[in-house]
Amino acid sequence: MERKIKVLVWSEGTEPKSVYPNGINGEIASFLRELPNVEVYTSSFNDSEFGLSERTLFGVDVLVWWGHQKHDKVPDEIVSRIVKRVKNDGMGFIPLHSSHFSKPFISLMGTKCKLGSWREDGRSEYVHVFNRKHPIASGIEDFVIEQEEMYGEPFEVPKPDDVVFVSIFEADGAIFRSGLTWKVGKGKVFYFRPGHETYPTYRNENVKRIIKNAVLWVARA
Secondary structure, three states: OOOOEEEEEEEOOOOOOOOOOOHHHHHHHHHHOOOOOEEEEEEEOOOHHHHOOHHHHOOOOEEEEEOOOOHHHOOHHHHHHHHHHHHHHOOEEEEEHHHHHOHHHHHHHOOOOOOOEEEEEEEEEEEEEOOOOOHHHOOOOOEEEEEEEEEEOOOOOOOOOEEEEEEEEOOOOOEEEEEEEEEEOOEEEEEEOOOOOOOOHHHOHHHHHHHHHHHHHHHOO
C-alpha cells in the first residue's frame, strides 16, 4: 500500500470566528481530508510549543502555514526546526497569503519578502493560470475571487522555479505573482497569495483545488 501523506495545517488563531468558526486551519483541513491517502492534523499559535513541537513536525510530510499578526512572536528555535525539516528532510512547505512575512518563509527564501504595495479594499482578484502544465494548476482555469486584499509587485523573493498563477486586481489593474514554487534543499515550497482572513476565500472551489494540488506536489520531494 502507498504510504499516507501526513499534513499539518497551522494558523495563528487571529482569524475572525465570524468568517472561520473553526479557524483557517480547520477550514483548510476540512477539505484536505477529502484527498485519498492523506492524513490531516491541525495546530495553532495557542497550542503547547505553538503547535510545532519537534515530535509534531517530524511526524508530517507537509506544513501548510497561515499567519498575519504574530509573525515575530514565533520563536527562532521553532523556525529553525521548520527550516531544517524542509532543507534537510524534504518536508513540503505551503505559506499562504500574509505568510510571505512569516519567519519560516523569510528564512527559506533568504530575502525580506516585502511587497511593492497592498490595499484591503475587498475588490475582486482575477487569478490567471500562467503555467497550465504545472501539476498545481491541474483542473484549474482562470477564475475570479469576488473579495480579496490587493498585493502589488515587486515581490522581494528569489527567482522562482515556476510561476504557476498571476493575479490582476480590479481596482487598478495591479499585478502580482500569486503562485510561486521553489526547491529549497531537499524540500519544495509553494507560496499562494489569496486568503485574507476577513473574506471566505478558503471556501472558493478553485482555491481549495489549488491547495489540494499543492499538498500532493510538495509532498513528493
